[in-house]
Amino acid sequence: MKTLFVIDSSVIGPEYIVKAAKEMNLNVLFLTNLNSQEGDALSQLTSYKFINCNTNSFEELYEIIKTFPKEDIAGVISFLDSKLEICSKLCSALDIKGIDPKIELLKDKAYVNDIIPEFTPLSLSFTTGAIPYSEIKKMLSASQNGLILKPSFAAGAKGISVLEDENDIENIEKLFDKTLPKHLHPDEYVVQEIIDGELVSLEGYVLESKVIPIGVTGRRKTENAESVFIFPYHSIAQKELCKIVQTLVERSGYSRGFFHTEFIVSENQVKLIDCNFGRPGGANITEIIACSYGIEPHSIYRQSMELVLNEKEIIPTAFWGGECKESLGIAYGIPNQDRVLEIKYAENMKSKHTQAQNLGDTVSAMGSSNWSWLGMLSGLKEDVIKDVDSIRVKTLHNGWIKPVYYNMELKEPLDYLEKV
Secondary structure: OEEEEEEOOOOOOHHHHHHHHHHOOEEEEEEEOHHHOOHHHHHHHOOOOEEEOOOOOHHHHHHHHHOOOHHHEEEEEOOOHHHHHHHHHHHHHHOOOEOOOOHHHHOOHHHHHHHOHHHOOOEEEEEOOEOOHHHHHHHHHHOOOOEEEEEOOOOOOOOOEEEOOHHHHHOHHHHOOOOOOHHHOOOEEEEEEOOOOEEEEEEEEEEOOEEEEEEEEEEEEEOOEEEEEEEOOOOOOHHHHHHHHHHHHHHHOOOEEEEEEEEEEOOOOEEEEEOOEOOOOOOOHHHHHHHHHOOOHHHHHHHHHHHHHHOOOOOOHHHOOOOOOOEEEEEEEEOOOEEEEEEEOOOOOOOEEEEOOOOOOEEOEOOOOHHHOOEEEEEEHHHHHHHHOOOEEEEOOOEEEOOEOOOOOOOOOOHHHHOO
16 A cells, blocks of 8 residues: 655544545555644544654655655645645655645735736735835725735734734834744735625635535634634625636646635625635534535545545535535634633534644633634534533633633624524
């Protein structure tokens, strides 16, 4: 059996990746930095074969993979957004199968804004060594809702800040994220106008340069953290979203692989805010889609792996768009930064629960970014709404508390879902 190298893992995935690879007659070898993995993902990773290494270092990963005979390597892949570019570079350098190399361009928000300007918000890209203060101030004066500052290559709300006035712009250097690793180009940023509307994502994949939609996910946030995922989300015109993604595919030359493309949709316009090519949706979106379509989550991972490694689909195009059940995902956290000691939930829970952090860790207040997730649920809508109410979290300073999720101001956080 050939070896498939998988770089790191997102919050869910290791068990699904291994199961999918087994069906493809492949052995999985995870290349991972255990210090950056947490919760159930860490538990799963350490139960499989892995090499603990610096996954931010191209050189270290290259030297490890190079020790294996080329004919025994099935490919190098990752389902983690922050590792897609380094994964693509490894495949090119080693001349082995992997992610579509166009991902190296598409990871750059500035590049995407430049090639489909008619479908993206007004944006300005720059480096930290040459900040265009006056141009940013002009953008701010012309914007109705302010500006958002984003690292060009990061994801999951990592390093983003809102520019509300000229004082923020004059002190913009203080907002740069000093923790971004070298491979995420910490000196490259984008300023983008904030636009009113609803956050949704189009899930799907590209095969032979053709967009194949799986469905639309409705999204709800608690400040800067994703908190609720609704699938399928019927109130948004999927055809319009597909048209924009197809235009991006054609102009970029991207030919194969999954996407999880984010949009802001209003009455008058649709704007793409993050293309997220090269992987299925993060969080537990894969589980939610699988639940909705009545299939196993690992089959979606296999579909992604077959596209990348063999340029084919196992689940036929015609399957998607069929009858779906209303499914839901909830990511929850805690109201204030604290050390988490225990998580309890009902033993008869029908939803799938995933622990995102290690017990004993200090967890940020829910809303700071997606890294403030403590856990998540996925399943049929009615089951998730019932099961989330049973969760209790024991913290060091506040004892047993209820978790926080969208919308913390409401007595019943999910009432709003009935109205969308």
